[in-house]
Every structure is written in structure tokens, then in C-alpha cells.
Amino acid sequence: MTPAGADPRDLEAYRQRARSWLETAAPTSLPEDYRLRTEALRTWHRTLYRAGFVGIDWPAEHGGQGLTVEHALAFIEESARLGAPQPFGAIGLHVVGPTLLRHGTDEQLARFVEPLLAGEEVWCQGFSEPDAGSDLASLRTRAVVEGDRFVLNGQKIWTSWADDSDWCAVLARTDPDQPKHRGISYLLVDMTTPGVTVRPITQITGDAEFCEVFFEDVAVPRTNLLGPLNGGWDLAMHTLAHERSGYALRRRAELEVSYTQLLHAVREERPSPETAAAVGGTYVALGGLAALSRRAVRRARNAEVPSPLDSVDKLALAHGEQQLFGTALDLLGAHRTAPLSAESGLDGEQIVRDYLHGRSASVYGGSEQIQLTIVAERLLGLPRTR
Ligand SMILES: Cc1cc2nc3c(=O)[nH]c(=O)nc-3n(C[C@H](O)[C@H](O)[C@H](O)COP(=O)(O)OP(=O)(O)OC[C@H]3O[C@@H](n4cnc5c(N)ncnc54)[C@H](O)[C@@H]3O)c2cc1C
Known part of the structure; x- marks a missing residue:
């Protein structure tokens, strides 16, 4: 995924470059209000991308910088040192994105990766359900194949940033007759599809970062299946x-x-x-x-x-x-x-x-x-x- 080991001299020069860019470009404060803060962070994500500081260790052919994990870490360290915020789409970049990169078809990579990196499309992770957290494999959200699409029904909970997301990585049961770890598929769901409802939940911090997500007869194209059918675990x-x-x-x-x-x-x-x-x-x-x-x-x-x-x-x-x-x-x-x-x-x-x-x-x-x-x-x- 990345070129061979990072050259320490190159890494130090990269760190210096990142530091001087951050010193002038990073916002010095963020709005107190959660909504305004979210907007400011989305803008910041796009600024970072344009400057080449998102997807630092992602392959260049998919819009990344093609550098090493050490370069990515150096940028994170410099951002932290200056109190600069992280890009907004953390789930896309650090949680769902690597799986998309590893398992996506050429068409899926061409469709999804660049907007994810650019901050144009924000992702959330729809795994947990009211009765499936630690025992995730007992999840009950169902997706039934009908022609060239899945029809999705069920509920997710604790879905971080669902309210601000354009896409959700959803685990759904596609074969109820298989042992529970086997009949699960990994679907890429457009959050603007009719039948998707999001209800934010306020946390103890006062922010409403995570949400309940409901799916009612949501149509998901078969081309949005990531990896094999029933192989989502x-x-x-x-x-x-x-x-x-x-x-x-x-x-x-x-x-x-x-x-x-x-x-x-x-x-x-x-x-x-x-x-x-x-x-x-x-x-x-x-x-x-x-x-x-x-x-x-x-x-x-x-x-x-x-x-x-x-x-x-x-x-x-x-x-x-x-x-x-x-x-x-x-x-x-x-x-x-x-x-x-x-x-x-x-x-x-x-x-x-x-x-x-x-x-x-x-x-x-x-x-x-x-x-x-x-x-x-x-x-x-x-x-x-x-
Ligand atoms: C801030 C935050 C953000 C989150 N974001 C997301 C997200 O974006 N997407 C998403 O899908 N989920 C998200 N989650 C959900 C998270 O993954 C689940 O809360 C977690 O997996 C635990 O599941 P649960 O809440 O159902 O608790 P339960 O599974 O009901 O567990 C309750 C308690 O019982 C204990 N317990 C349960 N089973 C066992 C066992 N076999 N042995 C010993 N102890 C056990 C647990 O350790 C826990 O202490 C988020 C949670 C938080 C707090």
C-alpha cells in the first residue's frame, strides 16, 4: 500500500513542511456550538485535502499521497502539537476507508475513495444495534436480494456522526439460515435514500455526536455490496x-x-x-x-x-x-x-x-x-x- 520504509531525512523535511503550513493555515479556535463546529471542521477537512495532507499514506492512484504511515503519523503529531483539529471524516479515513481500500472493486474504489479523502462525502459505521453490541454477530438488520438491489430493514444505534454523514457502512444479515457469523454482508448505503431516518442522541459532553439510524425498505444497489455476499464478518x-x-x-x-x-x-x-x-x-x-x-x-x-x-x-x-x-x-x-x-x-x-x-x-x-x-x-x- 505504501512505498518502502520512510527515509528519515525525507521524514524530517516533511515534518518541517507540515509544521510551517499548519502554523499559517490551521484554525486557532472552533465554534462552541456543535453544528457550527461541525461545519468548520468539514471546511478544514477540504482545506487539508487541497494542501495534500489527507490520505497521506493512501495510494496515489486513488487520490492519496502515496507516502508512508510514518509520514501520516508525523503530520498527526505536528497537528496535535499546534492544537490543529483533525479532518472531520474520521470514520471514513481511519475506520471504514481502509476496508474499502482493501476489499473494494475497481468501480467501488473509483466511485468512493476520492470523495471520501476530499471530505466531499462523509462516512459513518452502522454496526451496533440495540441488541447487538458486544455480541455483534447477533445483529438483526436484514437485507433481502430483490433483482439488482437489496432491500434493507432494521435499526442501528450509537452510529457516530450519522447525522452528518453521506454514506454508511452497514452490516446486515443476508442469510438467516447460516450460522450467525456467516450470513452477514457489508453494504455501502447512501444516507439520502428514501427510508433512512437518523435521530441524534445527546451525550454526557452535551454534543449529539452519535445517533440512532432506522432503515425502512431502503433500496441498496447490489453494486454497493463490499466483499462477498454473506462474507461481511x-x-x-x-x-x-x-x-x-x-x-x-x-x-x-x-x-x-x-x-x-x-x-x-x-x-x-x-x-x-x-x-x-x-x-x-x-x-x-x-x-x-x-x-x-x-x-x-x-x-x-x-x-x-x-x-x-x-x-x-x-x-x-x-x-x-x-x-x-x-x-x-x-x-x-x-x-x-x-x-x-x-x-x-x-x-x-x-x-x-x-x-x-x-x-x-x-x-x-x-x-x-x-x-x-x-x-x-x-x-x-x-x-x-x-
Ligand atoms: C462514543 C461511542 C461511539 C460509538 N460509535 C459507534 C459507531 O460509530 N458505530 C457503531 O456501530 N457502534 C458505535 N458505538 C457502539 C459500541 O461499539 C458499543 O457500545 C460497544 O460495542 C458495546 O456494545 P453495547 O453498548 O451494546 O454494550 P453491551 O454489549 O450490552 O455490553 C454491556 C456491558 O456488558 C459487558 N459484556 C457484554 N458481553 C460480555 C461478555 N461476553 N463478557 C464480558 N462482559 C461482557 C460489556 O463489556 C459492557 O460492559 C459507539 C459507542 C460509543 C460509546
């Missing part, structure tokens, strides 16, 4: 692997920036022994995450996806994120709404939001208990307990 595992490991790579860079700010603030506050210990614990957690992310880069470069190691990355991310913002929140104490110190750059309100959002890291992409079970059974070879 393996593709779903590929998508989830990218969500668990790829997202951890990106988020780590942001956490390290917040950690540096926390450290500045703690130094100024003359910390208690408890606070100092908590900050030390966070350093250890983030150091572990950094080591894991070097291994994740190697796996991504060698296309070793999915792997039970993706679950380790996901668990380490949740632990690091919760430890970091839990420590920051404790430190804030009663001064929650004021910036902790102008010097440190730590913003009290942002910390509260990050802390609340961090709770969901134990759930999205597969819950903590399920990831621990995957590690026990598939990595450590312990016998199945169920």
Missing part, C-alpha cells in the same frame, strides 16, 4: 481492527500534548505527593502507549491487520486517556471553569469535556471486557470461557 473485523489500533495511534499524539500542558501546570502549582504520583503514573501509561504505537506502525506498514494486538492498543489508549484527564480533573479541583494557568495552555472546560469523553474509550470499538477476553484467548492462548 471478516470485513467487519478488519474495520474494527483499524478503529482499535489506528485510532489509538492518532489519539496518542493528542494525549501527549495535553500531558505536557498538565506537567507545566503541576510544576507551577507545587503539587501534593498524591498529585505528583498521579502525574508519574500518567507518564508511565503514556510511555507504554507510545511503545505500543511504534509496534502498531510496523503492523500497519506490513498490513498485519486484524490482530489481537489491536485490542492491546485499544486498552492502553483507554487507560492512558482516563488516567491523564482524571489526573487533570483532580488537579483542577474547585477552579473548573477557569484556565488553570495561561502559561500551561490547560483549559478547565476542555479538561472536563475530555474527561467525560474519555469515559467512552472503554466502550467504543468494543468494550474493555471484550478486549480483555480477546487478549486472554487469542494472544495468551487461554481456553475459551464461554
